[in-house]
Amino acid sequence: MELRVLLQEISQRDGVSGFEQLLASYLSQQFEVFVDETRTDHLGNLIMLKKGSKGFPRVILCAHMDEIGLMVTKVEKGGFLRFTSLGGFDVRTLPGQVVTLYGTRKVKGIIGFTAPHLQTDTEKKKSAEMDQLFIDTGFPEEQVKELIPVGSVAALQRSVVELMNQSCAGKAMDDRAGIAVLWQCATELQKLTHEADVYFVATVQEEVGVRGAVVSTYGLTPDLGVAVDVCHGNIPGAQEHQVSELGKGPVITSGPNIHPVITRKLTTIAKDYRLPFQKDVSPGPTGTDARAIQVSMEGVPVGLLSIPLRYMHTSVELLDLDDVKQGGRLLAYFVSSLDKNLVEELSC
Amino acid sequence: MLIQELSNLPGVSGDEGKVREFIRGQLTQMGIQHHVDTMGNIYARSRGPEKEGLDPGLMLSAHMDEVGLMVACVEKSGHLRFYPVGGVNPWSLVSKPVKIGKEEVPGVIGAKAIHLQKAEERKKALEIEQLYIDIGAKNKEDAEKKVQPGDYACFDTRSDTLADGKIITGKALDNRAGCAALLELLRRDYPASFTAVFTVQEEVGLRGARVAAYRVNPQVALVLETTTAADLLEVKEKDFATTVGRGPALTIRDGSVVTHPRVLERLIETAEKEARPYQFRQFTGSFTDAGVISLSRSGVKAGVISTPCRYLHTAASLLHREDWEHLVEIADGFVRSVHEKGLE
Numbered sequence: 179m180e181l182r183v184l185l186q187e188i189s190q191r192d193g194v195s196g197f198e199q200l201l202a203s204y205l206s207q208q209f210e211v212f213v214d215e216t217r218t219d220h221l222g223n224l225i226m227l228k229k230g231s232k233g234f235p236r237v238i239l240c241a242h243m244d245e246i247g248l249m250v251t252k253v254e255k256g257g258f259l260r261f262t263s264l265g266g267f268d269v270r271t272l273p274g275q276v277v278t279l280y281g282t283r284k285v286k287g288i289i290g291f292t293a294p295h296l297q298t299d300t301e302k303k304k305s306a307e308m309d310q311l312f313i314d315t316g317f318p319e320e321q322v323k324e325l326i327p328v329g330s331v332a333a334l335q336r337s338v339v340e341l342m343n344q345s346c347a348g349k350a351m352d353d354r355a356g357i358a359v360l361w362q363c364a365t366e367l368q369k370l371t372h373e374a375d376v377y378f379v380a381t382v383q384e385e386v387g388v389r390g391a392v393v394s395t396y397g398l399t400p401d402l403g404v405a406v407d408v409c410h411g412n413i414p415g416a417q418e419h420q421v422s423e424l425g426k427g428p429v430i431t432s433g434p435n436i437h438p439v440i441t442r443k444l445t446t447i448a449k450d451y452r453l454p455f456q457k458d459v460s461p462g463p464t465g466t467d468a469r470a471i472q473v474s475m476e477g478v479p480v481g482l483l484s485i486p487l488r489y490m491h492t493s494v495e496l497l498d499l500d501d502v503k504q505g506g507r508l509l510a511y512f513v514s515s516l517d518k519n520l521v522e523e524l525s526c
Numbered sequence: 527m528l529i530q531e532l533s534n535l536p537g538v539s540g541d542e543g544k545v546r547e548f549i550r551g552q553l554t555q556m557g558i559q560h561h562v563d564t565m566g567n568i569y570a571r572s573r574g575p576e577k578e579g580l581d582p583g584l585m586l587s588a589h590m591d592e593v594g595l596m597v598a599c600v601e602k603s604g605h606l607r608f609y610p611v612g613g614v615n616p617w618s619l620v621s622k623p624v625k626i627g628k629e630e631v632p633g634v635i636g637a638k639a640i641h642l643q644k645a646e647e648r649k650k651a652l653e654i655e656q657l658y659i660d661i662g663a664k665n666k667e668d669a670e671k672k673v674q675p676g677d678y679a680c681f682d683t684r685s686d687t688l689a690d691g692k693i694i695t696g697k698a699l700d701n702r703a704g705c706a707a708l709l710e711l712l713r714r715d716y717p718a719s720f721t722a723v724f725t726v727q728e729e730v731g732l733r734g735a736r737v738a739a740y741r742v743n744p745q746v747a748l749v750l751e752t753t754t755a756a757d758l759l760e761v762k763e764k765d766f767a768t769t770v771g772r773g774p775a776l777t778i779r780d781g782s783v784v785t786h787p788r789v790l791e792r793l794i795e796t797a798e799k800e801a802r803p804y805q806f807r808q809f810t811g812s813f814t815d816a817g818v819i820s821l822s823r824s825g826v827k828a829g830v831i832s833t834p835c836r837y838l839h840t841a842a843s844l845l846h847r848e849d850w851e852h853l854v855e856i857a858d859g860f861v862r863s864v865h866e867k868g869l870e
């Protein structure tokens with residue numbers, strides 16, 4: 179499979195935080211050819227081991243497979259569904275969005291909102307509030323109650339849109355782009371030698387509080403790890419320090435959450451292999467799996483590699499496919515370089 | 527399904543070419559002669575003999591255009607700023623894919639990520655001036671290889687169905703549902719023919735229908751439309767305007783026309799006779815082609831019948847298939863009745 183097709187496939191599949199099982203089984207099939215062992219832990223983290231020649235060090239490469247989504251809280255008169263969110267939405271991006279509901283069966287719906295002729299001018303200027311919105315399935319109330327019990331989750335529906343310059347847009351690129359980086363890394367590792375045992379970990383529940391990474395890291399007791407996530411891409415109205423450019427390579431982060439030796443190593447390798455990269459700083463705990471990995475057990479040195487992404491947490495998250503590809507290559511060369519010496523360097 | 531095929535075509539007001547081409551193709555297949563005027567309206571004669579006295583008496587019309595966007599400028603960064611064309615609902619723009627220009631270049635309407643916004647920013651609705659289309663261009667020069675200011679853009683929404691096929695969704699059901707109904711009537715044989723007009727530029731001020739009515743010079747006109755249904759959560763029943771699933775809506779008056787009493791009576795009579803459900807549109811605002819048609823030359827007896835539609839002028843509106851089917855049959859019965867008895 180091509181990277182482009184893989185990313186498209188996994189972006190279009192649904193895996194709302196806490197409900198990642200279907201996606202996990204698809205992912206395990208896609209990694210099957212590259213890995214020696216696959217298992218799922220109690221929370222649903224998908225853990226796939228590719229053994230190295232020495233079995234040391236043991237490195238985890240984490241990307242979260244969950245996406246932000248919605249959950250039904252009430253079936254109202256007329257069959258309209260109230261909902262709450264799993265993860266952080268800008269409510270203004272929801273009106274008119276098509277969703278897939280996971281009830282007793284899959285049901286499509288539209289996120290409805292009031293007609294403009296019923297709004298005053300002041301109301302029109304305010305942002306939509308979540309309690310003004312509802313999901314409309316077109317089914318009558320009685321049938322809705324049967325099909326979509328309270329607690330059913332819904333994922334945004336969006337086919338990936340291919341744009342100019344190898345860029346594409348879709349839902350859940352945060353963090354399926356990270357999963358695609360792991361997949362590309364696994365592909366590249368087929369051609370490289372590595373001493374380290376590599377664990378590809380597709381984590382759960384990142385969007386509701388970086389939870390999957392907490393238990394998967396504990397369960398694996400790695401010597402080090404790299405989290406792969408997305409960061410903000412350049413857009414009008416954002417300040418330069420908040421964003422990275424699309425198409426200029428993956429972003430290597432430094433800051434207290436990140437072990438400086440890993441940052442240095444990733445940077446050196448990118449330079450040695452002439453791979454494009456960008457740098458970013460984060461003054462505190464990052465909003466990624468790295469946040470949990472660093473403070474797992476007695477501490478796990480962690481790095482962070484990110485793919486620049488515009489319009490994060492909308493259904494048109496936009497990225498450049500080349501950044502994903504380069505990220506996978508950088509990660510593969512990094513893994514291939516890991517040895518005892520590096521692990522020794524990690525102690526301060 | 528015809529409504530769905532029509533809804534998928536781009537046809538923002540002033541740029542109805544692809545819809546026109548499709549409809550002309552359908553007419554040609556049916557063996558129906560037609561012509562197009564300088565604004566782009568299509569005129570066709572239905573099957574049936576031309577009847578003395580009443581001819582050219584009856585005109586049925588549906589507008590082809592949809593609300594959408596127009597590229598205003600290409601910024602240095604390669605992002606496209608845009609104008610709305612017609613009353614596109616600003617709440618529904620962000621986070622939607624669009625296609626731009628004749629080549630249907632794909633793009634998406636982005637917004638600043640929630641993480642980068644201050645709390646006060648999030649409380650305000652996004653205004654059209656704050657939004658832009660991203661086509662993935664590196665910069666202005668790169669973007670201009672694909673798009674130019676003045677290019678039209680429409681939502682890239684493929685029509686779909688909900689509720690086991692009972693509900694049809696799409697970006698341009700307003701008013702491709704009307705176009706599909708008119709095409710359906712043109713497949714049928716009538717005791718006398720009528721003039722069918724597929725109009726342009728309804729959404730920017732009923733402009734196509736104005737010249738069409740002048741040209742056709744009808745005595746009686748019926749507009750096949752799509753109208754707002756606000757039968758939604760948190761809305762009081764008196765404000766519903768129309769209700770999806772209760773049959774097509776008859777207009778008594780809107781912001782542009784008072785349906786001629788003879789036309790309204792005949793529509794009701796037809797619906798009752800054929801035991802078809804119908805409802806009255808309980809909202810007196812907004813405009814339809816019937817407004818300018820009724821005021822054409824020395825006046826025309828005009829009326830409107832519509833399919834109720836939720837979320838009008840957004841990326842995904844919806845209607846009930848049966849409401850549309852009933853609309854077709856009531857319009858069919860109306861045509862036969864007018865030919866049979868006239869309208870006095």
